[in-house]
Structure formats: structure tokens, C-alpha cells
Amino acid sequence: MIRQPGFYTIFWREMLSIRKKFVKFFAGSLVMPALYLVTFGWGLGRGMNVQGLDYLVFVLPGIIALSAMNNSFSGVAITLNISKLYYRTIEEILVSPVGPWSIAFGRALAGCFKGLFSAGLLIGISFYLHVQITYTLSFFLILFLTCFVFASLGVLAAMLARSHEYMTNFTNFVILPMAFLSGTFFPPDRLPEPFPTLIMIYPLTHAALSLRSIVAGEGIPWVSFTVLLLYAGVLFFLGGKAVGRLEL
Amino acid sequence: MIQAENLTKRFGRLTAVDRLNLSIPRGEIFGLLGPNGAGKTTTIRMLTTLAKITEGRAMIHGFDVSRAPIQVKRVIGVAPQGLNLEIELTAEENLEYHGRLHRMPRRERRRRISELLRFSDLEAKRKVPVDRFSGGMKRRLLIARALMHRPRILFLDEPTVGLDPQIRRKIWGLIEELKSQGITVLLTTHYIEEAEALCEKVGILRKGKLIALDSPARLKENVGAYAVECNNKNGCEIHFCRTREEAVAYAGRLQIDVTIRHTNLEDVFLQLTGEKIHE
Ligand SMILES: Nc1ncnc2c1ncn2[C@@H]1O[C@H](COP(=O)(O)OP(=O)(O)OP(=O)(O)O)[C@@H](O)[C@H]1O
Ligand SMILES: [Mg+2]
Numbered sequence: 001m002i003r004q005p006g007f008y009t010i011f012w013r014e015m016l017s018i019r020k021k022f023v024k025f026f027a028g029s030l031v032m033p034a035l036y037l038v039t040f041g042w043g044l045g046r047g048m049n050v051q052g053l054d055y056l057v058f059v060l061p062g063i064i065a066l067s068a069m070n071n072s073f074s075g076v077a078i079t080l081n082i083s084k085l086y087y088r089t090i091e092e093i094l095v096s097p098v099g100p101w102s103i104a105f106g107r108a109l110a111g112c113f114k115g116l117f118s119a120g121l122l123i124g125i126s127f128y129l130h131v132q133i134t135y136t137l138s139f140f141l142i143l144f145l146t147c148f149v150f151a152s153l154g155v156l157a158a159m160l161a162r163s164h165e166y167m168t169n170f171t172n173f174v175i176l177p178m179a180f181l182s183g184t185f186f187p188p189d190r191l192p193e194p195f196p197t198l199i200m201i202y203p204l205t206h207a208a209l210s211l212r213s214i215v216a217g218e219g220i221p222w223v224s225f226t227v228l229l230l231y232a233g234v235l236f237f238l239g240g241k242a243v244g245r246l247e248l
Numbered sequence: 249m250i251q252a253e254n255l256t257k258r259f260g261r262l263t264a265v266d267r268l269n270l271s272i273p274r275g276e277i278f279g280l281l282g283p284n285g286a287g288k289t290t291t292i293r294m295l296t297t298l299a300k301i302t303e304g305r306a307m308i309h310g311f312d313v314s315r316a317p318i319q320v321k322r323v324i325g326v327a328p329q330g331l332n333l334e335i336e337l338t339a340e341e342n343l344e345y346h347g348r349l350h351r352m353p354r355r356e357r358r359r360r361i362s363e364l365l366r367f368s369d370l371e372a373k374r375k376v377p378v379d380r381f382s383g384g385m386k387r388r389l390l391i392a393r394a395l396m397h398r399p400r401i402l403f404l405d406e407p408t409v410g411l412d413p414q415i416r417r418k419i420w421g422l423i424e425e426l427k428s429q430g431i432t433v434l435l436t437t438h439y440i441e442e443a444e445a446l447c448e449k450v451g452i453l454r455k456g457k458l459i460a461l462d463s464p465a466r467l468k469e470n471v472g473a474y475a476v477e478c479n480n481k482n483g484c485e486i487h488f489c490r491t492r493e494e495a496v497a498y499a500g501r502l503q504i505d506v507t508i509r510h511t512n513l514e515d516v517f518l519q520l521t522g523e524k525i526h527e
Contacts, residue, residue, distance in 0.1 A: 009348040013334075016345075020336060088332040092393075095296050095326045096349035097318050247300055 006098035010106025014079075015113070029118040033067040037125065040185050051187060053216075056131055061211035062184035064119050065146055069204055072115030072147040073175060076107050076154030081161050084248065091248065100244035104155050108236060111151025112144060119143055139214045145228045146207040152235035159242035178202045183209065203231040249274045249401055249432045250295065254304030257290050257456075264290040266456035267304065272434060272449070274400075277427055279447030280436040281513060283525045287456040288436035289329055292403050295434070296326050309400060322350070325399030327390045329406045329436075335379040339370050339389050342378060343396050350397035360396055368392040368422065384415035391422060395431075402426065404435040408442060420446055438525055440513045452517060459520050468511040471519045478506045486515060 004012070018025050040063065045055030083089045093103055126133060157170050181195070182188075182204035188196045199205050206224035213221050250272040257265040265287040272278045280288045293299035295306050297317040306313040309323045334342050340361055347357035365371045368388040378386060387407065394402060407423065408416040416439075423446055426433055437443055443450050444464045452460040452467075460467055472488030474495035488511060489495035499506045517525045 004348060004351070006349070006351070009345070009351075012348065013345055016341065017336065087335070088328070088330050089334055091298060091326075091328060091332055092334075092346070093349060094298060095321055095324070096346070097321045097351070098349055099318065248298070 006102035007106035007109065009098065010093070010103055011109045011113075014107070014110035017079075018113075025114075025117075029071055029114065030121055032070060033063060033118055033122045034125070036063045036066065037122070054132075056129070057133060057215070058187075058212070059185060060122070060126055060131055060133060061215050062182075062208045064122050064143070065204060065207040065211050066179055066182075066184045067122055068115040068119045068143055068146050069150045069179070069207070070115075070175070071118040072111040073150040073154045073157075074171075075114030076111035076151045077158045077161075077167060077170070080107060080155065080158035081164070081167050084158060084246070085161070085164065088248070090246075094246070100246075101240045104152070104236065104240040104243050107155050108148060108151040108239070111154050112147040115147035115151065116143065119147075133215050136214060138220050139211060142207065142210045142214065142220065142225070142228070145225075145232055146203070149203050149207075149228060149231045149235060152232060152239045155239035156235055156242055159239065159246055178204045181205075182207075203228055249276075249309060250278075250434060251307040252291075252295070252304065253306070255291070255294060255301060255306055256303035257287070257294055257299060258302045263456050265294065268453075268456075268458050270451065270458075270461075272432060274432055275427065275430045276449060277423065277433045277435070277447050279443040279450045280434065280453055281438065281440075281443045281450050281517075281525070282436075282453035283438060283523075285455075286453040288438075288453055289405055290456075291453070292326075292328075292405050292434070292436060296324055296403055297321060322397075323400045325394035325397070325402045327387075327394040327402070327404045327407060329409065331383075331386045331390055333378045333386060333389060333393070336377060338373075338375050338377050339365065339381075340374045342389060342393055346393050346396040352397055360398075364392040364395060367395075367425070369418070384411050384418070387411060387415075387419060388422070391419070395426075399431070401432045401434070404433060406436055406438070408437070408439065416442070440525065443513055450513065452513075452520065454517075454521055460516065464513060467513065467516045471511050471516050473511055474508060475511045475515055476502075476506050476508050478502060478504050480504060486518070488515065488519065 040059050041056045045059060048055040050058040123135060157167065161167050181199050182202045183199065184204065188199055188205065206227045210221055210224045213219065250270060252268050252270040255265060255268040256263065268291060280291060282288050290299060294301050295308065295313060297313055297320055301314055308320045311319040313320050334345060337345065343361045343364060344357060347360065352360070365374055368391065370385060370389060370392070373381065373385060378389065381389065391404065391407065408419050423433060448463060450464050450467065451458050472490050474489045474492055476487045476489060476495050476499050478485050487498055489498055495508050499508055514525055
């Protein structure tokens with residue numbers, strides 16, 4: 001008899017929600033990346049060249065990273081926060097034998113799914129637009145790692161949140177600046193010092209750098225990869241700990 | 249089955265539960281009765297691992313709640329005061345989800361879901377999303393869900409709050425059925441009739457302290473089995489008598505209209521605290 005592990009049940013529950021509201025989910029995953037693409041890809045960058053590349057080719061990996069971040073972060077943070085503060089459905093999990101690490105992992109995986117899904121949509125659009133990018137295995141590896149970093153951050157943020165405003169503030173003060181400053185839309189060295197150095201603290205910077213490097217055929221930059229790996233480990237650890245300490 | 253020794257919960261300076269001692273044997277239906285804010289929910293939250301115990305300790309089915317939470321969670325079922333069902337899921341899916349959380353094998357889940365939908369009279373609602381349920385239906389599903397993994401001990405926090413008498417009786421019926429299955433039930437309530445109708449033993453909780461602990465009959469006997477109630481301008485005065493004769497004699501000496509009735513747990517609370525449970 002196969003008994004599914006605890007994290008899979010948590011993941012399964014989230015997938016069930018997605019299946020039930022698939023159209024909404026689909027549209028929701030599409031809106032933001034599509035807007036970014038239209039704004040920065042066409043509106044701003046048509047005919048422009050950056051680092052010797054067509055701007056669209058340059059900006060697309062950044063937008064993919066950004067979209068992966070947004071969807072995996074909010075895909076976890078918002079629903080988990082609501083289930084904690086409003087519906088209290090998290091208590092149903094907390095009185096079951098599924099432990100905190102399984103809860104964190106199941107949720108993080110569901111966040112990864114959401115992030116990868118939106119990234120997948122963008123990749124689909126890029127094919128449709130005939131953007132000259134080849135997606136390799138290492139591209140998807142970095143993408144997954146990026147999603148895992150931000151899904152874990154979502155778990156952590158939701159566990160720390162004491163109110164719905166907390167989440168809004170977290171998005172405004174942490175996620176939004178990261179979205180715009182991390183070299184997603186422009187090469188980081190365009191900024192005056194000390195910004196190019198400072199933004200190296202952002203995991204999204206390393207995600208965008210890595211994806212861009214892979215797309216340019218230069219392979220995985222190992223420093224960025226290590227940074228992402230560290231972020232994934234640390235944030236997941238903190239997230240799991242926070243789930244274990246949760247008391248409503 | 250359930251044992252608490254000096255169980256205490258403090259929130260900052262507030263002592264929500266104050267050195268509670270309980271010992272509930274297997275198969276008993278035990279009621280915690282008390283007004284709003286007495287600490288009923290907090291007690292349940294500690295016993296079910298949701299709230300950290302500040303002081304003292306609790307044992308469930310031989311497991312220490314603080315030290316072996318996972319083992320405790322395997323044997324308890326919890327129906328919280330707030331209805332925390334997954335409202336976008338159907339009745340069936342809610343039970344399925346619970347079964348998976350408890351790692352029940354698939355065939356067992358299927359069988360149990362049908363059994364519980366029958367038990368809670370929700371078969372017709374099997375495929376209906378819970379956000380279309382009435383309050384009574386949700387409450388029944390909540391109890392069914394708590395029973396899904398065949399727990400030995402069931403915690404019901406205000407299982408009939410806000411429901412009309414007819415539905416309340418239906419839920420009482422469900423709870424009584426559990427007794428025949430040997431399940432230990434700890435329920436909280438601030439309804440007098442509920443505690444009297446269902447519970448073999450009642451603990452009366454006030455401001456975090458257990459002020460009485462006995463069977464409803466004994467609690468009432470201690471106060472006096474009969475109550476003589478007289479309505480005067482200043483409200484209501486109650487006099488308790490040991491026997492019927494005593495009550496009649498007392499009533500005869502009064503010059504005003506009186507009612508003679510059996511004592512209830514409300515009287516017990518009044519006698520112990522000088523306050524009413526419901527003001
Ligand atoms: N998380 C918390 N933080 C601070 N105080 C709390 C918390 N939870 C409960 N309390 C306080 O503890 C006391 C007991 O609350 P509890 O919810 O256990 O009462 P109750 O008997 O269940 O009441 P009710 O009948 O209203 O459900 C109350 O004074 C309440 O304000
Ligand atoms: Mg309560």
C-alpha cells in the first residue's frame with residue numbers, strides 16, 4: 001500500500017485549488033508577465049540594443065526571472081497568510097501528523113509550480129514572437145532554483161505576518177524594489193556605484209544574471225548559482241522553523 | 249485518556265487557564281462549561297498541541313502533549329470553534345484531504361468518506377462546495393471530518409453554537425452515537441442544556457479556573473435539587489431546597505407568585521459565583 005508523504009498532501013491540496021480555478025489561475029499568471037513584456041519589450045525597447053543583443057532577447061530572461069519570483073512568492077505568501085489569519089485552515093494541518101518541514105516543503109513546491117507555470121507561459125509567448133532564445137536544461141535548473149528561493153521566502157513571510165497589511169508592506173518594501181533594481185530590465189552596471197554592488201545581495205539579481213548568461217551560451221555562473229543555492233537553503237530553513245514555531 | 253496537571257496558559261499578564269487538573273477516562277463525554285472568555289478554547293488548544301503550554305503538563309492517550317505532539321495528533325480529532333473547513337472544496341474533498349493528511353490508505357479513505365457522509369446525513373451534499381452549506385451542515389461536516397481518521401479522542405469546541413434547537417438535537421444525537429463507539433469526547437459549551445443532556449461529567453470553568461467538577465446530577469444535588477424562583481420588582485430571586493416538600497413549604501410561606509422547578513447547571517454556576525453564565 002502506497003501512502004503519500006505529508007508534503008505531497010500539502011502540494012496536492014494546492015493543485016486541487018488550481019484545477020478548480022484554472023481559468024482564473026491561467027489568466028492571473030499571464031497578466032503581469034504580459035504587461036512587462038509589452039511595456040519593456042515593445043513599448044520601451046523596440047529596436048534597441050543592449051550588450052550587443054536585441055533588447056527583447058536581453059530583457060526576456062530578466063522578465064522570466066521576475067515573473068517566476070512574483071508568482072512563486074505571492075502564490076505561497078498570499079494564500080498561506082489567508083489560510084493562517086482568515087480561514088484558519090492551517091490549523092487543520094497543524095493538528096494532523098504532518099510536520100512543519102513537510103508543510104513548508106509542500107507549500108514551497110506548490111509555489112514553484114506557480115512560478116514555473118508563469119515562466120512557461122512567457123517562454124511560450126517568446127516562441128510565438130520568434131525571439132531567438134534556446135532554452136537549455138541549465139536554464140530550467142536555475143529557473144526552478146529561483147522559484148524555490150522565492151516560494152520559501154513566501155512561506156517565511158506568511159509565517160511572520162501578523163496582519164494582512166504586513167504582507168502588503170513586505171511586497172512594497174522587499175519584493176517591489178528587488179523587481180526593479182535587480183538588473184531585470186537593464187544591465188546592473190548602468191546604475192551608479194554603490195548600486196551595482198549593493199544589488200548583488202538580491203537573489204533575483206543572480207537569477208537574472210544566470211539566466212542571461214545561460215541564454216548567451218556562457219553557461220551557469222557558479223558564483224550566482226552558489227548564492228541562489230544558499231538563499232534556497234537558508235530561506236527554506238527559516239520558513240520551516242517559522243512553521244514549527246507558529247502559534248495562533 | 250486525557251489528563252491535565254496544573255495546566256496553565258498565560259498570554260502576557262493574563263492567565264487564560266489557571267492550574268487546571270483534569271482526568272477523563274476512556275469513553276466518557278466530558279463537558280467544559282463556562283461563560284465567554286473562561287478559557288475553554290485555550291484549554292482545548294493546549295490539549296491539541298495548537299497552543300504551547302506555559303506551565304504544567306497534559307497527557308493524551310499516554311503521550312505527553314508537549315514532548316510527543318505527533319503521536320498525540322494521530323489519536324485526536326479536533327472540531328474547532330471557528331469553522332475552518334476548506335470552503336472551496338466539496339464535502340467529499342474536505343474529508344479526502346483530511347484522510348490524506350492522516351496518511352490513510354486510499355481504499356480506507358473511500359470507505360470512511362461514505363460512512364461519515366451517511367453518519368452526518370450529508371450524502372446529498374457529497375459534491376457540493378462547502379461555501380454553499382448552511383451553518384448546521386458545516387458543523388456536521390466539521391465533526392465528520394474530525395472523525396475521519398478514527399480518532400480515539402475527540403475535541404469539540406462549541407459544537408452547536410449559533411444553531412437552532414432542531415439542528416442542535418441532531419448534533420447531540422451524533423455525539424451520543426460516538427459514546428457507543430468508545431470514543432472519549434471533550435466538548436465545550438456555554439449552553440446549560442447541552443452539558444446536562446450530553447455530559448457524564450462537567451467541569452465548570454470561570455476566569456481560567458476550574459471551580460467545580462462532577463456529574464451534572466451531583467453538582468445539582470449539592471446546590472439543592474429544587475429551586476423556588478420568585479419574580480419581584482428587582483428581578484428574580486432563587487431559593488434552593490433539598491427536597492420537594494421543603495420547596496413547597498418554603499413557597500407556601502411566601503406571599504407572591506413563585507415557580508418551583510428542578511435545579512439546573514445555570515443555578516449551580518450562580519450559586520458558585522454569584523453570577524449568571526449568560527448575563
Ligand atoms: N492568542 C491570544 N492572545 C491573547 N489573549 C488571548 C488569546 N487567546 C485567548 N486569549 C484570552 O484568553 C481568555 C480565554 O479565552 P478563550 O478563547 O479560551 O475563552 P472561551 O472560554 O473559549 O470563550 P468563548 O466562549 O467566547 O469561546 C480570554 O480573556 C481571551 O481574551
Ligand atoms: Mg471558545
